[in-house]
Amino acid sequence: AQKVTQAQTEISVVEKEDVTLDCVYETRDTTYYLFWYKQPPSGELVFLIRRNSFDEQNEISGRYSWNFQKSTSSFNFTITASQVVDSAVYFCAISGNTGKLIFGQGTTLQVKP
Amino acid sequence: DAGVIQSPRHEVTEMGQEVTLRCKPISGHNSLFWYRQTMMRGLELLIYFNNNVPIDDSGMPEDRFSAKMPNASFSTLKIQPSEPRDSAVYFCASSLGALRDSEQYFGPGTRLTVT
Numbered sequence: 001a002q003k004v005t006q007a008q009t010e011i012s013v014v015e016k017e018d019v020t021l022d023c024v025y026e027t028r029d030t031t032y033y034l035f036w037y038k039q040p041p042s043g044e045l046v047f048l049i050r051r052n053s054f055d056e057q058n059e060i061s062g063r064y065s066w067n068f069q070k071s072t073s074s075f076n077f078t079i080t081a082s083q084v085v086d087s088a089v090y091f092c093a094i095s096g097n098t099g100k101l102i103f104g105q106g107t108t109l110q111v112k113p
Numbered sequence: 114d115a116g117v118i119q120s121p122r123h124e125v126t127e128m129g130q131e132v133t134l135r136c137k138p139i140s141g142h143n144s145l146f147w148y149r150q151t152m153m154r155g156l157e158l159l160i161y162f163n164n165n166v167p168i169d170d171s172g173m174p175e176d177r178f179s180a181k182m183p184n185a186s187f188s189t190l191k192i193q194p195s196e197p198r199d200s201a202v203y204f205c206a207s208s209l210g211a212l213r214d215s216e217q218y219f220g221p222g223t224r225l226t227v228t
Binding site: 037043046050098099100106 | 146155156158161168169206214216218219221
């Protein structure tokens with residue numbers, strides 16, 4: 001069975017601070033995909049990134065960056081110079097052979113002005 | 114382009130009543146998913162369809178829940194009879210391509226309250 005653990009339930013930072021959201025996953029599949037989604041206060045889930053298990057290159061998109069390490073089964077997400085608009089719940093998820101997307105419990109990020 | 118459309122956005126009903134949630138996926142997408150989000154259980158996959166065919170309904174809580182996808186542009190999730198523990202936000206999502214590697218696009222959700 002696949003599992004995603006987001007150990008940080010809530011994080012509070014002050015604007016302009018850097019913040020890293022942790023994600024640890026478990027799977028027996030050799031091929032799998034990892035995702036991050038953002039759920040702002042409005043409620044909808046917004047896709048941020050997808051990474052396959054054979055691509056361990058880090059990725060940067062503006063103030064967002066992702067660090068995938070198979071050796072530690074982690075797929076961490078860093079926001080640089082956080083802004084109030086980054087306040088949201090962030091979900092890490094995994095899909096494998098079954099195609100099902102399994103979500104972690106989410107990390108609530110609050111960015112204070 | 115229109116995203117995933119869900120209706121209604123909010124539904125308040127009394128225990129025992131039938132509830133029908135509706136979803137229109139993104140045009141051209143061939144997979145559709147129904148999720149439920151609660152504080153206690155987080156995001157749970159209830160059922161998903163591929164090319165209008167139900168592939169896995171193992172997440173459906175019990176026989177009171179049923180889902181249909183009569184065509185590529187419409188799906189329903191029905192709860193009959195509804196119970197207070199069904200109160201949650203129900204999301205519909207759609208994706209294109211191979212199931213496991215395709216990003217899913219979510220609708221705005223339907224907030225269901227059963228009193």
